[in-house]
Amino acid sequence: xxxxxxxxxxxxxxxxxxIPFIQMSNAEPIPYTEAxxxxxxxxxxxxxxxxxxxxxxxxxxxxxxxCAYCHTQMIRPTYAGPDMWRPGWGGREKEGLxxxxxPGDYATEKVALLGYQRIGQDLSNVGHRIxxxxxxxxxLADPKGLDPNSGMPAYxxxxxxxxxxxxxxxxxxxxxxxxxxxxLKKDQQIPGAxxxxx
Amino acid sequence: MTFEQPTPEEMSxxxxxxxxxxxxVLFFFTSAAAWLLVATLLGFFSSLKLCVPGLWDNCQFMGxxxxxxxHMNALVYGWAMQAGLGVVLWxxxxxxxNKIEHPVALIVAGALWNAGVTFAVITVWFGxxxxxxxxxxxxxxxxxxAISYALIVVWILPMFRSRGDSLIYISEMFVLGxxxxxxxxFVTANLLINKGTAPVMAAGVNAWFITNLSYFWMAPxxxxxxxxxxxxxxxxAVFSYPxxxxxxxxxxxxxxxxxxxxxxxGPFPAWMSAVSGAAAIFILLAILITVVNLLxxxxxxxxxxxxxxxxxxTVFGMLMLAVYALLSAMSSTFLFGKNLQFSHFVVGxxxxxxxxxxxxxxxxxxxxxxxRITGSEWPSGKRIRTHFWFSVYGIITLVICMLVGGIAQGGxxxxxxxxxxxxxxTSSAYVAGRCIAxxxxxxxxxxxxxQLALMFIGKGRKSAGPTLIHVEPGKxxxxxxxxxxx
Numbered sequence: 265x266x267x268x269x270x271x272x273x274x275x276x277x278x279x280x281x282x283i284p285f286i287q288m289s290n291a292e293p294i295p296y297t298e299a300x301x302x303x304x305x306x307x308x309x310x311x312x313x314x315x316x317x318x319x320x321x322x323x324x325x326x327x328x329x330x331c332a333y334c335h336t337q338m339i340r341p342t343y344a345g346p347d348m349w350r351p352g353w354g355g356r357e358k359e360g361l362x363x364x365x366x367p368g369d370y371a372t373e374k375v376a377l378l379g380y381q382r383i384g385q386d387l388s389n390v391g392h393r394i395x396x397x398x399x400x401x402x403x404l405a406d407p408k409g410l411d412p413n414s415g416m417p418a419y420x421x422x423x424x425x426x427x428x429x430x431x432x433x434x435x436x437x438x439x440x441x442x443x444x445x446x447x448l449k450k451d452q453q454i455p456g457a458x459x460x461x462x
Numbered sequence: 463m464t465f466e467q468p469t470p471e472e473m474s475x476x477x478x479x480x481x482x483x484x485x486x487v488l489f490f491f492t493s494a495a496a497w498l499l500v501a502t503l504l505g506f507f508s509s510l511k512l513c514v515p516g517l518w519d520n521c522q523f524m525g526x527x528x529x530x531x532x533h534m535n536a537l538v539y540g541w542a543m544q545a546g547l548g549v550v551l552w553x554x555x556x557x558x559x560n561k562i563e564h565p566v567a568l569i570v571a572g573a574l575w576n577a578g579v580t581f582a583v584i585t586v587w588f589g590x591x592x593x594x595x596x597x598x599x600x601x602x603x604x605x606x607x608a609i610s611y612a613l614i615v616v617w618i619l620p621m622f623r624s625r626g627d628s629l630i631y632i633s634e635m636f637v638l639g640x641x642x643x644x645x646x647x648f649v650t651a652n653l654l655i656n657k658g659t660a661p662v663m664a665a666g667v668n669a670w671f672i673t674n675l676s677y678f679w680m681a682p683x684x685x686x687x688x689x690x691x692x693x694x695x696x697x698x699a700v701f702s703y704p705x706x707x708x709x710x711x712x713x714x715x716x717x718x719x720x721x722x723x724x725x726x727x728g729p730f731p732a733w734m735s736a737v738s739g740a741a742a743i744f745i746l747l748a749i750l751i752t753v754v755n756l757l758x759x760x761x762x763x764x765x766x767x768x769x770x771x772x773x774x775x776t777v778f779g780m781l782m783l784a785v786y787a788l789l790s791a792m793s794s795t796f797l798f799g800k801n802l803q804f805s806h807f808v809v810g811x812x813x814x815x816x817x818x819x820x821x822x823x824x825x826x827x828x829x830x831x832x833x834r835i836t837g838s839e840w841p842s843g844k845r846i847r848t849h850f851w852f853s854v855y856g857i858i859t860l861v862i863c864m865l866v867g868g869i870a871q872g873g874x875x876x877x878x879x880x881x882x883x884x885x886x887x888t889s890s891a892y893v894a895g896r897c898i899a900x901x902x903x904x905x906x907x908x909x910x911x912x913q914l915a916l917m918f919i920g921k922g923r924k925s926a927g928p929t930l931i932h933v934e935p936g937k938x939x940x941x942x943x944x945x946x947x948x
Contacts, residue, residue, distance in 0.1 A: 266642070272715045284666075333526065365728075374664070375664040375665060376664060414883055416515060417515040
């Protein structure tokens with residue numbers, strides 16, 4: 265009885281969880297070919313291009329404040345939803361390079377914060393959408409000041425002062441969080457080898 | 463087919479087992495109920511914060527991103543796991559006809575578990591979480607939970623091995639499954655996530671853990687209870703033992719494949735969400751078989767549910783399990799899933815598992831077990847009825863609001879030319895409904911906790927007859943007699 269209970273569960277445990285985990289842990293970067301026409305980088309993912317400011321601290325603030333309970337970081341292909349058609353969601357859309365997210369986009373993170381719900385906007389490429397740090401601070405300190413219909417709460421505890429009159433004086437945590445958010449650009453070009461499935 | 467009446471020797475054996483279970487089982491039930499109250503209040507405040515985002519802006523402890531995971535941790539590890547362990551201990555003792563030999567060791571291990579839960583809730587609430595639902599505590603917390611769990615179940619497995627009957631009861635199979643599968647998924651998920659070498663798989667493992675928790679802890683324990691309570695109270699044998707076995711093995715073989723359908727179109731190989739979706743659809747078969755089997759057992763005796771608190775909660779729990787399996791299968795199809803994923807529907811579905819079917823069935827078990835281990839009856843049938851109806855109103859409000867709200871939100875998100883905030887505005891009325899639902903559930907649980915506390919301190923009603931709904935306390939010897947079916 266105990267053996268049978270173990271065996272039926274061992275199959276999905278092994279084939280759905282353990283083996284894919286090992287395979288993804290050992291995944292090597294895919295080199296670009298000449299046909300890809302990419303300059304400044306030799307392979308995807310290029311960890312040097314995925315940086316969150318000075319450290320991982322901003323990502324930890326993002327996780328600790330529970331941002332991922334309302335914000336996703338996962339752009340779906342068009343067959344699953346119109347994510348890429350929303351302005352700024354798909355990355356480098358002006359260059360015609362908007363795309364869905366791939367596993368390599370999260371290579372420098374300990375855990376991919378794909379999200380639980382999408383009550384707020386997807387943040388995979390928020391670094392492209394919000395152009396300046398000041399605007400990002402305003403989004404965090406007074407979101408309704410930018411969009412009266414916004415459902416986002418103000419994160420005033422991350423600011424020493426936060427009002428239109430007095431301006432926004434961020435704490436170190438707010439600066440780290442903004443570092444992380446500004447770095448969110450899951451837009452590195454995908455090699456043709458992945459795109460064609462070979 | 464009806465049961466034979468137990469002999470006096472069997473009655474005294476059962477009483478001795480109940481006496482041995484008294485302190486550890488009551489410890490788990492009362493601490494679980496206290497956590498349930500904490501969880502429902504956190505659920506109410508997190509929903510209120512979502513409904514009125516500007517509320518408590520200056521207070522870091524009242525952000526949705528901290529209240530919601532703290533609420534879920536309290537609900538699952540504080541309430542569901544502990545209440546489940548209490549039920550498992552008593553059920554295994556009764557079914558295997560073994561006394562509980564080490565009550566003090568169980569209480570000490572239970573206290574350690576409570577310490578682990580307190581850390582899990584407080585750390586997330588104080589801003590040390592990692593945004594992975596139900597696994598979002600710091601890495602040092604999960605070993606406390608794992609060790610205390612091991613120290614508890616280490617006394618359960620020997621009871622099964624030295625059981626009095628050679629026949630394995632269907633409830634024993636479900637209990638055994640839950641006891642073995644939970645640590646497996648819990649340890650696997652925590653080890654892999656904290657290893658941190660495959661970031662995308664860590665997110666997938668989190669989704670796998672959440673659905674497996676529903677199918678490998680919540681569902682088996684609810685089914686173990688149902689397969690025990692329904693025959694006991696109706697006085698009939700289970701309609702079909704082979705059907706029950708089929709549903710058990712179907713669930714066992716399929717549940718481990720679920721989870722990845724939450725990330726349709728996500729950065730995973732496509733086969734993973736496809737396999738997960740297919741598994742959830744086939745599980746529907748296992749659950750429907752079970753619910754039909756139980757309803758057939760009750761056929762012609764459904765009137766008992768008007769009077770018996772245990773049967774009423776258990777049957778409602780089973781119906782909610784069928785609804786859960788149906789909604790879970792529906793949202794695992796690409797047709798519905800692509801719009802429902804990431805919407806309010808997901809919260810509704812998870813809450814339906816953790817509160818809707820699991821908790822209602824466990825309440826049924828607690829109403830059955832506590833009078834037996836304390837030797838006294840529940841003080842008031844009226845308060846049990848209030849507990850039942852307010853829970854039902856709360857669950858139905860929550861499920862409908864989150865389902866319809868999820869469809870509204872998902873539909874709005876699928877229209878790329880609408881501004882994003884439209885999706886928030888179109889679903890905001892349903893979020894207000896979620897808030898009302900948690901207020902109703904909080905009130906119902908206050909009733910439950912009050913009654914349980916009275917039983918705990920020995921203020922239960924001393925009477926030969928059970929406390930039933932719609933019957934003056936102690937007037938009738940059983941719910942079956944009250945229904946005129948003796």
